Amino acid sequence: MIADNDWERDDGGDKFLDQTRVRFAPSPTGSLHVGGARTALYNWFFARGRRGSFVLRIEDTDVTRSSPESEAGVIADLKWLGIEWEEGPDRGGDYGPYRQSERKHLYRDFALELLDSGKAYRCYCTPEELEKRKQNRLSKGESAHYDAYCRKLPKEKLSEFEKEGRPSSIRFITPDREFVLDDIVRNEVRFPTEMVGDFIILRSDGMPTYNFSCVVDDHLMRITHVIRGEEHLSNTLRQLMLYEALQVEPPRFAHLSILLDRARAKLSKREGAASVSEFRKMGYVPEAVVNYLALLGWSPGDDREIMNKEEMIRDFSLERVAKSGAIFDIEKLDWMNCHYIRTLDLNHVFSLSLPFFAETSLKGADGETLKKILAATRRGLVKLADLEYHVSIFEGEIPPYEPDALGLLKEASSTQVVSSAIKLLEASVVSSKDEARSWLMAVGRETGKKGKELFVPIRAALTGKIHGPELPDVVEILGRENCLRRLKHAIGEAL
Numbered sequence: 001m002i003a004d005n006d007w008e009r010d011d012g013g014d015k016f017l018d019q020t021r022v023r024f025a026p027s028p029t030g031s032l033h034v035g036g037a038r039t040a041l042y043n044w045f046f047a048r049g050r051r052g053s054f055v056l057r058i059e060d061t062d063v064t065r066s067s068p069e070s071e072a073g074v075i076a077d078l079k080w081l082g083i084e085w086e087e088g089p090d091r092g093g094d095y096g097p098y099r100q101s102e103r104k105h106l107y108r109d110f111a112l113e114l115l116d117s118g119k120a121y122r123c124y125c126t127p128e129e130l131e132k133r134k135q136n137r138l139s140k141g142e143s144a145h146y147d148a149y150c151r152k153l154p155k156e157k158l159s160e161f162e163k164e165g166r167p168s169s170i171r172f173i174t175p176d177r178e179f180v181l182d183d184i185v186r187n188e189v190r191f192p193t194e195m196v197g198d199f200i201i202l203r204s205d206g207m208p209t210y211n212f213s214c215v216v217d218d219h220l221m222r223i224t225h226v227i228r229g230e231e232h233l234s235n236t237l238r239q240l241m242l243y244e245a246l247q248v249e250p251p252r253f254a255h256l257s258i259l260l261d262r263a264r265a266k267l268s269k270r271e272g273a274a275s276v277s278e279f280r281k282m283g284y285v286p287e288a289v290v291n292y293l294a295l296l297g298w299s300p301g302d303d304r305e306i307m308n309k310e311e312m313i314r315d316f317s318l319e320r321v322a323k324s325g326a327i328f329d330i331e332k333l334d335w336m337n338c339h340y341i342r343t344l345d346l347n348h349v350f351s352l353s354l355p356f357f358a359e360t361s362l363k364g365a366d367g368e369t370l371k372k373i374l375a376a377t378r379r380g381l382v383k384l385a386d387l388e389y390h391v392s393i394f395e396g397e398i399p400p401y402e403p404d405a406l407g408l409l410k411e412a413s414s415t416q417v418v419s420s421a422i423k424l425l426e427a428s429v430v431s432s433k434d435e436a437r438s439w440l441m442a443v444g445r446e447t448g449k450k451g452k453e454l455f456v457p458i459r460a461a462l463t464g465k466i467h468g469p470e471l472p473d474v475v476e477i478l479g480r481e482n483c484l485r486r487l488k489h490a491i492g493e494a495l
Helices: 034-049 068-080 104-116 127-139 155-164 210-220 230-246 276-282 286-294 309-315 330-343 346-357 367-380 384-394 403-409 412-426 433-447 452-463 471-478 480-494
Strands: 021-024 053-056 120-123 169-172 179-183 187-191 199-202 225-229 252-256
Touching: 021 034, 021 225, 034 053, 034 068, 034 225, 034 252, 034 276, 034 286, 034 309, 068 276, 104 120, 104 169, 104 199, 104 210, 104 230, 169 230, 179 230, 179 252, 187 230, 199 210, 210 230, 225 230, 230 252, 276 286, 286 309, 286 330, 330 367, 346 367, 346 384, 367 384, 367 471, 384 471, 403 412, 403 452, 403 480, 412 433, 412 452, 412 480, 433 452, 433 471, 452 471, 452 480, 471 480
Parallel strands: 021 053, 225 252
Antiparallel strands: 120 169, 169 199, 179 187
């Protein structure tokens, strides 16, 4: 008999005392979906806020679809988000192994215990036989549940199958009664009788089914709270049945609402970038993605929108998680990403931007120059991938002129400003932002121009655009000789 859990509770069973253990259990069959990332974050916030443990478990029993590459990708995405775990396949722990494919012996032992106690039985039905009987039931207007054929077979027939060496799975006998779930997010959920038929817990190849492996692992790993998406709510009935049969106390469940697209359909990987790796490649920063995902279905109780991880951990509560689906708004994420690019420590943003600089012709520039370019351009970036457009003003000797910039340069007042800028720059030493400001002010005094009439023509001449970084930054990065070359070329283009 499996020993009862020895977890202690307070508040009538609502909270575990100083031993909260949660898990995130992805299947390594593809990229980490943003819905899965939000689930991981909520688990992590919950564990950290209660000084508990966060466990990473890899559910790789789907042998045909699981791959080491997908597992490595999921782990990389979680680390990019800043999520840390105390136990997992990459660092071990007291309750490992942490890959289900390495725990098959445990599932077999538990399945045999249920078999020996009469709560499960061997099923020798072939896939063809199962499908034939299923269609027969459906034709009669009956449910598609397994008809418990092998449970009713006499011992002689079972022995005959054994002698034949016929492969067998192990099926669980479902109790004929209603089950009730006290869900932290959804409150009381009732599962009616006959919602499921006898179900397989161990396949003929020795691999466990999802629901059985979850129950065994969550029990052995002493998981106290299961926080997961509402698509798993239908699995909970089978899991409650198994916990009861094994005579162990189930963890508390909290089922999160799904993420929706703008059409209020389930957010799919087919709907643009719906995976963490895609957002990473597009130039979103992890702080923005974490902040945005955290607020998709949870509120801190006030109108805060910009929050750091420490605040989210401190204020997170499952009681504030919404029951209804949250709409994924890419424009809101863009706004938040833009904020973080502008306000995060420059060195941190620079480290995140290096892969995007590598896609530009400036990839050979030294680090200090690139950092200056980032400092000058980051206020105009929505995503780090936008660097390719914004850094183009620093590429080559002469920038290409956008139509509106070229049109502006042909105006007489612009020609006057640029000509004055050339004359004063030739007579000046301009190698810093402060010296660049002094030069620009001198041009203004000589021409009588100020504001846009002064700065936009010079910007157009130096960058080929009428919008962009602050001019002193541009001048410092380009250098005096390059600025002179561009200003003189602009006069030639204007005339």
